[in-house]
Amino acid sequence: MAGGSAGRHLGWAVLPLGVVLAVLFLWPVAQLLGLSFDSPAGPLGHYARILAVPAYRTALATTFQIAALVTLLAVLLAYPLAYLMATVPPRVAKLLTLCVLLPFWTSALVRTTAWIILLQRNGVLNALLTGSGLLEAPVAFVYNLSGVLIGMSHVLMPFVVLPLYGAFRGIDQNLVHAAETLGAGPWALCRRIFLPLTAPGVMAGATIVFMNALGYYITPSLMGGPAQTMVAQLIAFNINQQLDWGLAGALSLAMLLATLAVFFLFQAVFGLERLMGGAHASGRIGTPFALGPRGRSPGGRVMALLGAGVALFLIAPVLVVFPMSLGSSPFLAFPPQNFSLRWYEEFFSRPQWMASVWNSLTVAGIAVAGSTLLGTAAALGLSRLRGPLARLVETAFLLPMIVPHIILAIGLFGMMAPWGLVRGPWALGLAHIVVAAPFVVITVRAALRGVDPNLELAALGLGAGWFTMFRRVLLPGILPGIASGAVFAFITSFDDVVLALFLTNVRSRTLPKLMYEGVAHEINPTITAVAALIVLFTVLVLLLNLLLQRRAR
CATH class of the missing domain: 1.10.3720.10 (MetI-like)
Structure with a gap:
């Protein structure tokens, strides 16, 4: 009975992600949009x-x-x-x-x-x-x-x-x-x-x-x-x-x-x-x-x-x-005349580059942990909802993927800056949870569709509690989807520039923000070495994701 009751009430699992999106997405965006009607020339002054x-x-x-x-x-x-x-x-x-x-x-x-x-x-x-x-x-x-x-x-x-x-x-x-x-x-x-x-x-x-x-x-x-x-x-x-x-x-x-x-x-x-x-x-x-x-x-x-x-x-x-990235000249040239690891050494020896890498990994850790937990729970809850309510909740969860990130970045900056949160990794980490959680919801929902519901019913019918059934039957079936969602969340966080431009300062800036600042002013050859390392890192993550998908099949 307890297991059946837990399963029947699983729809409430959408609530945690809903609360997070209400506080960190809907509210700051609504505040920003509300300011557009505050003008000395009247509510429509800015539009005029x-x-x-x-x-x-x-x-x-x-x-x-x-x-x-x-x-x-x-x-x-x-x-x-x-x-x-x-x-x-x-x-x-x-x-x-x-x-x-x-x-x-x-x-x-x-x-x-x-x-x-x-x-x-x-x-x-x-x-x-x-x-x-x-x-x-x-x-x-x-x-x-x-x-x-x-x-x-x-x-x-x-x-x-x-x-x-x-x-x-x-x-x-x-x-x-x-x-x-x-x-x-x-x-x-x-x-x-x-x-x-x-x-x-x-x-x-x-x-x-x-x-x-x-x-x-x-x-x-x-x-x-x-x-x-x-x-x-x-x-x-x-x-x-x-x-x-x-x-x-x-x-x-x-x-x-x-x-x-x-x-x-x-x-x-x-x-x-x-x-x-x-x-x-x-x-x-x-x-x-x-x-x-x-x-x-x-x-x-x-x-x-x-x-x-x-x-x-x-x-x-x-x-x-x-x-x-392997050229030795301080000027960008292709093909390079002489090969050298000079720019890789420059990258690993400069404190600002290493600090930005650590900041990016810290933010990505916050984003992956939060989005994976909230997104998986939301996907499980959506699997129990039916009718117009399910479509409404699903649409609401996908809105952070639709709304331009510049709007979310400025809205969150206006909400978090007075509290001093942009001085550390948490402001950006929480923002990345908002934009990464929908990816987890999508991948876990897709994995749930591939799990035979009769297995769940059989386990419950044989006397297993809902949590035992989840641990022994449902979780192994959706684990590749959870892992893929976590990979997407990591890439989304590690690749972000727009949110980082507004939600970090000099001490907390991430690797993409530091690269953006360098490209916007003058392309230093060190950036080519950073770009090459990011590509190699992306290949490793891609291979990991493909391995997870193969194991799932």
Whole structure:
């Protein structure tokens, strides 16, 4: 009876995470947005100022323009790569998947830094183009719109590639064979089968890209110029330089409403499950899509060639970082003339770098422990809820993934700074719990769906208490999901820059914040060594996660 009672009341396990999000997410964001209505010119004074000042109107238009262009580029680049991944042998598909996952897991700041090195006037790309005679003089590929589009597309494109690949694999190969037998050519197959059946997966990925792009801060601030100023940069400017919290709140509300409108529109049309994990366009029916016996058509060969180019585009910045980190010159050059470990020695010998690493690990420890415990409990509680209440709670738990981090960072800064919490690791650690817990909820919920509920009922029916059943039956089944969630939480915390910019000071700053400060002013070659070490660390974490998934299977 006690075990059954505990199981029936398991829905209350969503409460701890709900309380944490109410205190550390909803309240600070609501406070910031509330300040937008506090103006000497009246409740709408700040909004009237946004409409009256050309710079603010331009930034709003620029934000939507860049977000739309990045989304379009991500979709166009993702199609050939996803097609190639679905039509090559399994071993090659795994290699291409690694080309997607490695940049996807690698710090966005590391990738942005690598692109700056590649695209600057004396960078690798200009050296190749001028050396080959294609250009007579270097071209400005960075600190303008092209730099922003390249950097943001590279960071966000995997969000489209992964669901689109799942959508291609979900197409029934027998359907393709039947269409070819009836005389359908490559264009007809594309128009009548591939595009309609992959559209839901593309929409899911494009929605995530667009929502992320609306609130992007790091890449535009590092790779763009004044003409590419986005709303997130204006929000930070009004806090850091103008101390105008009201106007920052008004800009935040405008960006938040746009982001939530896209989110809820997609949820209403396609459903939350497809956005957060359901990328399969038609379900797993029949034979998974693969290259047919006729081989590739001329159009298919072009798509495969483009797909290989996109894979190279994804992996190139990561590969360039390593040889540049081994150069001995104080100036960035590729390929390096002389090889040396000088910049690695510089990294390990400088106290500020070592202190930032320790701060990052401390914050990540707080984030992983808190988010894993709260997220696992919330996932167990959600598994017991049904109907509209379950959908409402699940949506509320996912909001920290949707709301731009710049809004949360400023809201938490306004709440925690008066208490002096930004002097240590706890302010940032608690903020990372807020943004990392949803990842744990998603992975543990997915693991719970793979556990046969009859095992739980059988254990309880044989007299086991609920806690004994959980320890002996349920926990082993969901442990890989918990571990994967903890890995995601660690990467989310260790990679964060935006929250760290506002919730740490000189003594408590993390490694990404110290790197950002270095890149924003002048790229010291030591940063290439740091970037290379972060990539190696990411590879180890990725291999650990893959090992956990293999053991789960």
